Amino acid sequence: MTATPQTPTLPATLTLGAVHLTVSDLDRSVAWYQRSLGLRVHAQDVGRASLGDGEVPVIELYEDPAARPAGRHAGLYHYALLYPSREELARAAVRLSLTETPIEGASDHRTHEAIYLPDPDGNGIELAADREKTEWPKDLGYSRGPAPLDFRALLSTIEGEAPASFVGPGLRMGHLHLHVGDVDQGLAFYRDVLGFEGQANLGSAAFVSAGGYHHHLGFNVWRGRGVGPAPEHTVGLRWWTVELPADELDAVRARVDVASELDGGFLVRDPWGTAVAFVAQAA
Template identity: 35%
Template sequence: MTDPAPSLVTDVPDSILTGAPYRIGAVTLVAQGLGALARFYQDVIGLKAVSREPGTVRLGVGDTVLLVLRGEPEARLWTPHEAGLFHTAFLLPSRADLGAWLEHAERLGIALTGGADHLVSEAVYLSDPEGNGIEIYVDRPASAWRHAPDGSVVMRNERLDHAGLVHAAERPWSGMPPGSCVGHVHLQVGDLEATERFYAGLLGLDVMCRYPGALFLGSGGYHHQLAGNIWNSRGAPVRTEGTTGLAAVTLVADGETLASTRSRCGNAGAFFVEDGDTLVLRDPWGTCLRLVLRQ
């Protein structure tokens, strides 16, 4: 409960995300090598240092914190079969920005782990030096998203138009541009039913898409602010303290959403802590969720 609530990005690419009851504020990661990891997110991903203090570096865009790195040199390295982070997804304002980042990554010799056209978005993937997954993506306009008869958003893994994205670049990459934000956080979980009970039942997110082995949850009509999958982590137990990787996710909520979540948690007997206008609770695998009031 020591991280300050991040300021809000107000000029994100699509109003459907701007006005959503929930938005991702910041992601907190535990790092063995704090300095090296901070340099990676600055040099490769394009974040800027917002503040530094002993053992902690806060990175973001302008004055907005998107990523908090907490140094714990003795922490055990997280393994890919544990519950935790699948990826932090940084949303860029335009295809031109994603194309510029791709050129930048190529110049640096950064190896991508994948790329896909998800119909709602175009995305590329990589990992940081400590194995934390990263997505860099751009949304298609919400008016172009397809919906199934049951109202769910249609998302797929189609071939990415890499050449078209690079061609769309208008200027060299010079860091993550204004309007960039953490669009969503994708988690590794042990069980999808428990994920739905917690994130939909308690937090009040909507199930936007069911995919083999994964669940996508959104707010305000957005395709997803949070997701969970069991592709590598089926049956994973509660995470142990003292490991690297995901430590916390901050969700920015409006007052009505925060109040209704507090009421549901109380009625269900779920343990939570109130810290002023912040509600702190843990999901079934020990991931800390900090729900802060939108200012």
């Protein structure tokens, strides 16, 4: 990959689209996403399903019965489903409790609140709700690290409500977090070539975004420095999606050496083979 003489910058109007995931058993995964997360099925066919809030898909699932669990390699750490309000995140927490869905952790990042859990194949998921931007600390919370999530305060926002079986409108993809083999090499690609702005470099992890957001992408070396690409037939990320104004696509395309055609845009791969699609935002 080569960078332009001037530092590239992605537009502040950037949004993220659906993540595309490999799963080993489609029916099992669809049932889990419906029951535990309350997602709605937008479409389902042989070997593929699309899920979201009933209006906008956030997850595309592809079945590979030969897929093995992820191991010590680059790829997905987690993706974050972003709820439009604390109330919606609280309803998600109630849904997890009622369905006895195990979680792996919960944090208050000061910019956003988050609950972490795996799907049936071990794909990492973060359920998140942003705080008002006026409440974000100047360091975006990176210097002090996260605090424990105050579940009592979160659940108080919907006290007395009946449980909701499905998510309400407004669920979107918030950010991705990836495993990579080298943080500096990741910054050279995602910041210096693609045009994300650096927000924090913690040594073993870095966070980048557009428009001053706390992060649209994080990447870390927690599976080991120098790890390689994911093997074939592995559960996890096929590609994630960046949505740009149509007139911005050509500028990104000009900054990369190799790209594959995709409906409405193109797909590029980072140094570890992890793919990101750039597509035009819906009008």
